[in-house]
Amino acid sequence: MSRLAAFGRFWWDFVIGDDWLVAVLVAAAIGATAAFAHSGVTAWWLLPLAVLLVLWLSLRRAIRSA
Amino acid sequence: MVEALTIVLAAGVARGWRSALAGLGAAALALAVAVAALGPALTVIPIDALRLVVGALLLVFGLQWLRKAILRASGYRSLHDEDAIFTRELAEARGAARIEHAGLDWYGFTLAFKGVLLEGLEVVFIVLTFGSAQGSISLAAAGAAGAVVLVAAVGIAVRAPLARVPENTLKFAVGVMLTTFGIFWAAEGAGAHWPGSDASIAGVLGFVVLASFILVRLLRRERRTQLRTAELRA
Numbered sequence: 001m002s003r004l005a006a007f008g009r010f011w012w013d014f015v016i017g018d019d020w021l022v023a024v025l026v027a028a029a030i031g032a033t034a035a036f037a038h039s040g041v042t043a044w045w046l047l048p049l050a051v052l053l054v055l056w057l058s059l060r061r062a063i064r065s066a
Numbered sequence: 067m068v069e070a071l072t073i074v075l076a077a078g079v080a081r082g083w084r085s086a087l088a089g090l091g092a093a094a095l096a097l098a099v100a101v102a103a104l105g106p107a108l109t110v111i112p113i114d115a116l117r118l119v120v121g122a123l124l125l126v127f128g129l130q131w132l133r134k135a136i137l138r139a140s141g142y143r144s145l146h147d148e149d150a151i152f153t154r155e156l157a158e159a160r161g162a163a164r165i166e167h168a169g170l171d172w173y174g175f176t177l178a179f180k181g182v183l184l185e186g187l188e189v190v191f192i193v194l195t196f197g198s199a200q201g202s203i204s205l206a207a208a209g210a211a212g213a214v215v216l217v218a219a220v221g222i223a224v225r226a227p228l229a230r231v232p233e234n235t236l237k238f239a240v241g242v243m244l245t246t247f248g249i250f251w252a253a254e255g256a257g258a259h260w261p262g263s264d265a266s267i268a269g270v271l272g273f274v275v276l277a278s279f280i281l282v283r284l285l286r287r288e289r290r291t292q293l294r295t296a297e298l299r300a
Contacts, residue, residue: 014187015123017130026125030118030252037257044258047249048270051129052277058133059281063142 019061025054071217072152073181080159081174088170089178094214097186104194105203118255120195121248127191128244135238136278140285189214192244199251242278246271 016023029050036043078086111119137143155177162173193210197203249270253260260266 014191015126017126019130019133022129022133023126026122026129026252030122030256033253033258034256037259042258043256044253044260044266047253047256047258048273051125051245051249051274055129055133055136055277055281058129059136059285062133062137063285066142 076155085174121252125248131241
């Protein structure tokens with residue numbers, strides 16, 4: 001069981017890393033892009049802006065916790 | 067890769083080159099098997115679904131790198147010091163007990179194996195994602211192999227940790243590239259259409275570079291103000 005937990009922890013650290021909020025917000029932004037695109041609205045601009053916001057929020061969190 | 071080289075050098079100097087190189091070889095073999103096994107499996111997934119998943123993973127992974135690089139460049143995190151890491155690894159390796167298996171020093175073998183495997187997994191991830199999304203895993207793998215050979219050759223030539231390599235700059239560049247392709251592929255996979263199709267990658271790249279530099283400048287200024295305020299209070 002501990003090996004399984006260690007395996008899960010390794011992949012969590014590898015993909016999610018130091019800030020889980022990045023993964024959550026990126027997933028939400030991709031979901032919003034898909035929703036916009038499938039309802040016929042131009043959606044390419046959403047992800048770059050979301051990335052800028054995510055990066056800024058994540059940097060603020062890292063600085064606060066330093 | 068520079069970090070993996072530092073670990074192998076520490077293992078080689080402290081515990082003997084035979085065990086360190088055996089660990090390096092075993093890890094390289096395991097990574098090659100991972101690419102060979104996962105590569106063909108990825109090519110059968112529909113391209114839009116693949117770009118969505120690959121784009122999302124690249125984006126999350128790239129933002130991790132970019133975040134760390136921006137924090138280092140703005141002074142909120144210390145820069146990677148390969149000399150310090152080498153000294154620490156060397157001290158730990160010299161202090162460990164000697165246990166032999168199959169004529170190899172087990173500590174040296176395991177240290178090199180784990181170091182190369184863990185660092186190499188990042189490379190495998192990038193090779194598989196870039197290669198599968200562009201339809202040429204073998205070309206991406208050849209590029210990565212070329213970089214490994216180059217780092218190994220420099221390591222053998224200098225027989226020292228690559229402290230002079232501008233690692234933060236390299237990681238900044240990798241973070242920017244991963245984020246750029248992550249944005250592009252994730253948006254395409256989600257059904258968005260980029261104006262100018264593939265040509266818009268240059269625009270996304272410019273946007274990510276500009277945003278990163280602005281963030282570094284803002285955080286640097288904030289850091290300087292914080293340090294000045296702390297000095298005045300002291």
